[in-house]
Amino acid sequence: MSTATPNVQAYRASLLHFHADPAFHADAHAWHEDGLLIVEDGRVKAAGDYAKLACTLPDGVTPADYRGCLISPGFIDTHLHFPQTDMIASPSPGLLPWLETYTFPTERRFGETEHARDTAEFFLDELLRCGTTTAVVYCTVHRESVDTFFEASEARNLRMVAGKVLMDRHCPDFLRDVEGGVGDSADLIEKWHKRGRALYAITPRFAPTSTDAQLRATGELAAAYPDTFIQTHVSENQDECKWVGELHPQARSYLDVYERFGLMRPRALFGHCIWLDDEDFARMTATGAAAAVCPTSNLFLGSGLFDFDRADRARTQLSLGTDVGAGTSFSMLQTMNEAYKVARLKGSYLPALRMFYLATLGAARAMDLEGTIGSFAPGAEADFIVLDPASTPLLARRTKQLESLEELVFALALLGDDRAVKATYSAGALVHTRAA
Incomplete structure (x- = not known):
């Protein structure tokens, strides 16, 4: 039996991922405005509300603070x-x-x-x-x-x-x-x-x-x-x-x-x-x-x-x-x-939520890789990105006046580009960070 200590990281931000296709299911996504993503040994351990999950973190694990940003599957x-x-x-x-x-x-x-x-x-x-x-x-x-x-x-x-x-x-x-x-x-x-x-x-x-x-x-x-x-x-x-x-x-x-x-x-x-x-x-x-x-x-x-x-x-x-x-x-x-x-x-x-689905879980399903990539399901590989709604002056101005999640992701889809990607993680490791 292994006695190795699990390698755990945590990330605090808004979280968005999908469990169904928004074109056919009214409740297809999971959205946590103040969320916590917990990664263990390169895989998703949990994703949900910060208030509910913070107490489950091991001693000494401090979440990376990405508040104001949106974390999505890669x-x-x-x-x-x-x-x-x-x-x-x-x-x-x-x-x-x-x-x-x-x-x-x-x-x-x-x-x-x-x-x-x-x-x-x-x-x-x-x-x-x-x-x-x-x-x-x-x-x-x-x-x-x-x-x-x-x-x-x-x-x-x-x-x-x-x-x-x-x-x-x-x-x-x-x-x-x-x-x-x-x-x-x-x-x-x-x-x-x-x-x-x-x-x-x-x-x-x-x-x-x-x-x-x-x-x-x-x-x-x-x-x-x-x-x-x-x-x-x-x-x-x-x-x-x-x-x-x-x-x-x-x-x-x-x-x-x-x-x-x-x-x-x-x-x-x-x-x-x-x-x-x-x-x-x-x-x-x-x-x-x-x-x-x-x-x-x-x-x-x-x-x-x-x-x-x-x-x-x-x-x-x-x-x-x-x-x-x-x-x-x-x-x-x-x-x-x-x-x-x-x-x-x-x-x-x-809708923007459908487009984000097609670029994450929808693609994983098309590839027969659901559960491996494309979502924050427990055990999935921890490939995820941090999107910054204030990455450009225009995005920052538009996203100050939001009334819904759909408006937020629509603004990112229609006004965003590589500058909106603050960080990229693969199997829990940081593989890209945007220069200041």
Whole structure:
């Protein structure tokens, strides 16, 4: 029996987290205006009212005082590309020319270990600065890109998901992964999946860049490793959808291509999902797959507007992704800002509490990681952020005149960015603090 003394920390602030989706449950969140979060050995021990929990603290444990701020579970970004960090904000008239002009040439260098490592270090620092503690990340076709990413993540003890891109056609020769791609992925799964806090994502880039043979082998790999993740793109752009229809005339829809190859299941995350129909969303729900909605990227490339109402009618699991580098910000707060506007343009309305849910517990559910990340449930990993409502003059002025919790989180979502993140914690350790 262990006699080690537990390592306990405590944090006093307003606390917000979720136990249900606000779109379908009236009492979906827990809110403690004067709250206390207690962390033991990197996991949540308790979260609730300060007045009730303070007396339970061990002798000598003094809470870190963040009063005036809001503590939330760390944000979870379910779709972005770390190799595209250096090409963010690159001009293009649309998705396909953007890939050819900027994306593929930029990804070419990720066979160079030092370049991949330097980019991964910056990328992770940027995520933590923006309050993102977990991300589902595309690497490149190069094994080096995966190894360097997970090495940098492991050094920070972060809960990260990533995978090597699979691509064996309709791409430049210097990125064509004709031999060994799926075999390399199997080796990387054995090396990294569930090592520390790392999790692996099987990553066919999108249907047009994989032959039937590669998609078939990818489905077999996913069946062999059922607790891995699958990530890919679907129905982002109308030209892309038309192209997929020409390449796969036997498929009912773009999404159906993936189902035919065994790539729809729990822990399968599909980026964008703009042009899905009702049957597509029904199939996602039935198979346990989830959508990663990327509003900033979709607006930047002019791809279209995600239909939240249609997805909600099917009860499809939803999450939010920045989609850097087509997305123009690492900030999940700015991503919420754009999601709100996309919803309004489609005739929907996204309350701020729903947006915070989608970036925390909703993402954890989409990833089949509820109870591990995304909330302050007892035993969950203590990944959390401290948000400062007075971080900018405008936010400070607006939040002096609040009448509800919804107004507070709405102001943070619509006016906040990386400056609103006062501190970021991963497994109970401080991994970012905002400079004064």
